[in-house]
Amino acid sequence: MTAHDRPLSPHLQxxxxxxxxxxxxxxxxxxxxxxLGTVVLVAWLLALAAGPESYARMNAVIGSAPGLxxxxxxxxxLFYHLCNGIRHLFWDAGQGYELPAAYASGYGVLVAxxxxxxxxxxxxxxxLGGV
Amino acid sequence: xxDMRKPLARVRGLGAAGEGVGHWWxxxxxxxxxxxxSLWFVISVVMLAGADYATMHAWVAQPWVSVxxxxxxxxxxxxxxxxMQVVIEDYVSTPLLRMASIxxxxxxxxxxxxxxxxxxxQVALGG
Numbered sequence: 001m002t003a004h005d006r007p008l009s010p011h012l013q014x015x016x017x018x019x020x021x022x023x024x025x026x027x028x029x030x031x032x033x034x035x036l037g038t039v040v041l042v043a044w045l046l047a048l049a050a051g052p053e054s055y056a057r058m059n060a061v062i063g064s065a066p067g068l069x070x071x072x073x074x075x076x077x078l079f080y081h082l083c084n085g086i087r088h089l090f091w092d093a094g095q096g097y098e099l100p101a102a103y104a105s106g107y108g109v110l111v112a113x114x115x116x117x118x119x120x121x122x123x124x125x126x127x128l129g130g131v
Numbered sequence: 132x133x134d135m136r137k138p139l140a141r142v143r144g145l146g147a148a149g150e151g152v153g154h155w156w157x158x159x160x161x162x163x164x165x166x167x168x169s170l171w172f173v174i175s176v177v178m179l180a181g182a183d184y185a186t187m188h189a190w191v192a193q194p195w196v197s198v199x200x201x202x203x204x205x206x207x208x209x210x211x212x213x214x215m216q217v218v219i220e221d222y223v224s225t226p227l228l229r230m231a232s233i234x235x236x237x238x239x240x241x242x243x244x245x246x247x248x249x250x251x252x253q254v255a256l257g258g
Contacts, residue, residue: 042247045254123178
């Protein structure tokens with residue numbers, strides 16, 4: 001194979017940084033992270049099925065500081081992947097490819113991710129506080 | 132331009148990979164299904180914040196909750212393994228390692244689905 005003799009297409013570092021490429025790779029990264037998180041989801045269901053003791057152990061792990069950081073990251077990744085996934089579905093339907101539209105939907109996804117993540121954790125804190 | 136494909140291959144539309152748009156389409160179908168399912172799951176978990184074992188057990192044991200949970204898990208893991216396959220195909224160039232890691236991801240996804248469905252059923256059927 002003489003792959004190194006062939007002309008190569010320009011790689012990432014050639015291009016000026018812009019929002020759309022960052023959001024593109026973040027979609028993939030959040031997807032991989034969510035896939036890893038499914039292991040925790042399944043473990044949590046198995047713990048619930050196994051009985052009160054194992055469920056308490058599982059909740060202690062999730063409720064620990066590293067567990068909560070993971071859960072926060074997982075929720076943010078979920079909301080980002082969800083919102084940006086809807087943006088991708090519109091692209092699949094041929095909508096919103098123009099640069100202004102792509103940027104507008106991009107900023108919309110970022111704002112929606114922050115709002116939904118804060119709303120979810122704010123709601124959980126309110127319910128924990130007994131509202 | 133001359134078409135080098137036989138008429139039957141064109142009608143079947145399976146392309147070079149032999150599966151047509153099946154993978155792509157399955158990823159979109161599960162994505163659409165996961166919009167309401169994941170929103171339902173997150174809202175439910177937020178509402179159940181701080182719930183004890185008995186409350187959580189009773190919640191999962193409700194028939195419609197069990198059904199939605201099982202659907203959520205199947206759609207999530209199907210979508211996840213389809214996505215992980217694309218990521219591996221993009222970044223792992225060694226053919227043997229690529230196939231091995233894709234098969235491993237699919238095997239893990241099947242194990243997780245069966246385990247999760249069994250757990251939900253166990254709670255739902257009071258085993």
